[in-house]
Amino acid sequence: xxxxxxxxxxxxxxxxxxxxxxxxxxxxxxxxxxxxxxxxxxxxxxxxxxxxxxxxxxxxxxxxxxxxxxxxxxxxxxxxxxxxxxxxxxxxxxxxxxxxxxxxxxxxxxxxxxxxxxxxxxxxxxxxxxxxxxxxxxxxxxxxxxxxxxxxxxxxxxxxxxxxxxxxxxxxxxxxxxxxxxxxxxxxxxxxxxxxxxxxxxxxxxxxxxxxxxxxx
Amino acid sequence: xxxxxxxxxxxxxxxxxxxxxxxxxxxxxxxxxxxxxxxxxxxxxxxxxxxxxxxxxxxxxxxxxxxxxxxxxxxxxxxxxxxxxxxxxxxxxxxxxxxxxxxxxxxxxxxxxxxxxxxxxxxxxxxxxxxxxxxxxxxxxxxxxxxxxxxxxxxxxxxxxxxxxxxxxxxxxxxxxxxxxxxxxxxxxxxxxxxxxxxxxxxxxxxxxxxxxxxxxxxxxxxxxxxxxxxxxxxxxxxxxxxxxxxxxxxxxxxxxxxxxxxxxxxxxxxxxxxxxxxxxxxxxxxxxxxxxxxxxxxxxxxxxxxxxxxxxxxxxxxxxxxxxxxxxxxxxxxxxxxxxxxxxxxxxxxxxxxxxxxxxxxxxxxxxxxxxxxxxxxxxxxxxxxxxxxxxxxxxxxxxxxxxxxxxxxxxxxxxxxxxxxxxxxxxxxxxxxxxxxxxxxxxxxxxxxxxxxxxxxxxxxxxxxxx
Numbered sequence: 001x002x003x004x005x006x007x008x009x010x011x012x013x014x015x016x017x018x019x020x021x022x023x024x025x026x027x028x029x030x031x032x033x034x035x036x037x038x039x040x041x042x043x044x045x046x047x048x049x050x051x052x053x054x055x056x057x058x059x060x061x062x063x064x065x066x067x068x069x070x071x072x073x074x075x076x077x078x079x080x081x082x083x084x085x086x087x088x089x090x091x092x093x094x095x096x097x098x099x100x101x102x103x104x105x106x107x108x109x110x111x112x113x114x115x116x117x118x119x120x121x122x123x124x125x126x127x128x129x130x131x132x133x134x135x136x137x138x139x140x141x142x143x144x145x146x147x148x149x150x151x152x153x154x155x156x157x158x159x160x161x162x163x164x165x166x167x168x169x170x171x172x173x174x175x176x177x178x179x180x181x182x183x184x185x186x187x188x189x190x191x192x193x194x195x196x197x198x199x200x201x202x203x204x205x206x207x208x209x210x211x212x213x214x215x216x217x
Numbered sequence: 218x219x220x221x222x223x224x225x226x227x228x229x230x231x232x233x234x235x236x237x238x239x240x241x242x243x244x245x246x247x248x249x250x251x252x253x254x255x256x257x258x259x260x261x262x263x264x265x266x267x268x269x270x271x272x273x274x275x276x277x278x279x280x281x282x283x284x285x286x287x288x289x290x291x292x293x294x295x296x297x298x299x300x301x302x303x304x305x306x307x308x309x310x311x312x313x314x315x316x317x318x319x320x321x322x323x324x325x326x327x328x329x330x331x332x333x334x335x336x337x338x339x340x341x342x343x344x345x346x347x348x349x350x351x352x353x354x355x356x357x358x359x360x361x362x363x364x365x366x367x368x369x370x371x372x373x374x375x376x377x378x379x380x381x382x383x384x385x386x387x388x389x390x391x392x393x394x395x396x397x398x399x400x401x402x403x404x405x406x407x408x409x410x411x412x413x414x415x416x417x418x419x420x421x422x423x424x425x426x427x428x429x430x431x432x433x434x435x436x437x438x439x440x441x442x443x444x445x446x447x448x449x450x451x452x453x454x455x456x457x458x459x460x461x462x463x464x465x466x467x468x469x470x471x472x473x474x475x476x477x478x479x480x481x482x483x484x485x486x487x488x489x490x491x492x493x494x495x496x497x498x499x500x501x502x503x504x505x506x507x508x509x510x511x512x513x514x515x516x517x518x519x520x521x522x523x524x525x526x527x528x529x530x531x532x533x534x535x536x537x538x539x540x541x542x543x544x545x546x547x548x549x550x551x552x553x554x555x556x557x558x559x560x561x562x563x564x565x566x567x568x569x570x571x572x573x574x575x576x577x578x579x580x581x582x583x584x585x586x587x588x589x590x591x592x593x594x595x596x597x598x599x600x601x602x603x604x605x606x607x608x609x610x611x612x613x614x615x616x617x618x619x620x621x622x623x624x625x626x627x628x629x630x631x632x633x634x635x636x637x638x639x640x641x642x643x644x645x646x647x648x649x650x651x652x653x654x655x656x657x658x659x660x661x662x663x664x665x666x667x668x669x670x671x672x673x674x675x676x677x678x679x680x681x682x683x684x685x686x
Binding site for chain 2: 114116117133137140146149153156157160163164167172175176178179182185186189190193196197
């Protein structure tokens with residue numbers, strides 16, 4: 001099953017890179033949903049021989065909250081504020097990919113010197129989760145649209161969660177569910193704030209804010 | 218007792234969501250805060266039993282935090298009754314969020330599990346967003362967005378740190394504080410160090426330590442006085458509690474120098490930044506926000522220096538909560554009266570509202586740590602720790618920063634208090650609820666400044682000796 005875990009880890013990083021290269025916001029949300037569903041399947045591969053109710057709860061919770069509900073809220077948000085695409089990011093799409101590749105290389109480099117103690121899990125979990133965290137962070141700081149920044153945050157959280165799956169036994173289930181719910185609540189509140197900002201923007205348009213919220217150019 | 222203190226506010230949060238009158242919500246908040254404060258006071262006499270297999274337990278550190286929460290909530294709720302007499306907006310979401318925050322802060326103060334602590338701190342971050350965007354104008358929404366993004370990222374780093382700590386505690390197999398402390402010698406040092414870095418940066422972001430303070434002036438500048446009190450006096454200290462827990466683990470694992478050197482740097486930068494920026498600030502709330510950065514710096518500096526510094530830091534937890542109550546409640550009252558916090562539009566407050574003008578001067582003095590307010594003593598303890606640790610440059614830098622902060626703060630405040638009077642937007646009548654709350658906070662600060670009660674002294678020393686170092 002380790003081969004499947006490895007494949008999922010690589011898919012997660014590829015999804016993060018794909019978000020970096022995508023122009024349409026709807027496309028980014030779809031890629032994020034795919035990434036979350038892959039993340040939700042990882043616990044099954046990790047604990048294939050000893051499936052428990054816990055594995056199912058965590059996996060299904062991840063898929064339901066991050067794979068379905070969060071993308072739904074984000075789609076609702078972009079429909080309401082009618083934005084279609086990312087305007088000029090601070091770093092161009094081409095150079096973003098190059099930076100992304102460097103980040104992935106860096107993540108693999110760092111994780112060379114770190115060793116997870118205990119039961120051997122996939123070698124790729126640590127570098128891939130670090131890469132996803134850093135890619136998410138990069139999306140957050142280089143994109144100007146509010147929804148894209150939220151996506152960056154979510155990809156970062158996915159990276160952290162992938163890491164958490166590797167230490168399945170250290171965290172009690174209730175707390176893991178709490179973490180998931182918190183992330184869900186974060187997106188919910190951010191979507192509401194985006195909506196409020198948009199209402200306020202329609203009342204008093206302002207050139208500096210157009211790039212963040214308004215109709216796409 | 219702990220469970221009741223979590224459930225009661227939460228139930229009330231649901232109750233105020235029902236369509237009831239504005240005044241009822243305010244009075245309910247006030248009543249519940251008083252009950253809560255009484256419960257917190259009873260915990261000083263009868264320590265409550267741990268709950269849920271030790272996930273929730275009240276120790277001396279949590280007790281100090283819990284008492285600060287109780288006191289601040291009583292004061293803020295009294296102030297709120299007065300504030301909402303003159304406010305058109307509904308207080309439904311606002312009160313509901315305050316109740317939920319009260320319940321969550323109990324969880325933070327009593328949580329003995331790093332994961333649970335994280336979940337509670339993250340939820341407080343999310344629930345304070347509606348408090349910031351209360352006015353629903355462009356600036357406050359922008360500030361909310363900035364707060365959500367910066368703090369969410371910070372808190373995610375803390376989550377990562379929590380996981381690193383879980384790896385370090387692989388042998389123990391548990392993230393419960395007593396288990397980690399008991400198995401401190403078997404912790405994996407490399408992973409623990411990595412975890413500590415992430416936890417300090419993450420919770421430091423939520424605390425608003427420089428250089429992660431960028432959200433503070435905007436957020437405190439745009440939110441109402443009450444929301445700013447809850448955030449600067451309590452929520453930031455919830456994050457400080459997270460740092461205290463990390464320090465406790467490090468002390469028992471023999472990593473004292475490692476984390477203290479990081480905290481000293483963060484602390485002194487958090488003093489330099491307000492010292493520089495306060496000189497140019499022309500807005501009272503923003504000036505007080507920089508003062509909050511300063512006080513966070515003093516807290517971590519005290520913790521880093523150890524010994525008498527730790528005692529000073531725990532004393533400062535209470536003093537900071539009270540001084541921020543005086544400062545931001547006064548700023549909130551001024552902002553409501555003049556419809557602005559900019560110094561140009563405030564001038565001559567003491568002529569239009571004599572009591573508020575005096576409170577503003579008191580808040581500047583209490584905020585900058587002047588005698589006879591208790592902030593003076595806790596700052597002196599931190600300075601004492603620096604000198605007795607033979608860190609003379611640090612002590613000199615500390616004093617210089619405090620001097621510049623004093624100059625910047627008094628300059629801004631005095632310009633607003635004196636001078637030719639500006640025209641307020643509200644009738645020139647003081648509100649007794651608001652003034653009573655501010656006066657009570659100032660009086661307690663004065664009381665602790667001239668005579669520290671024995672029980673408080675015992676409690677603070679117990680907390681300092683518990684975390685060691």
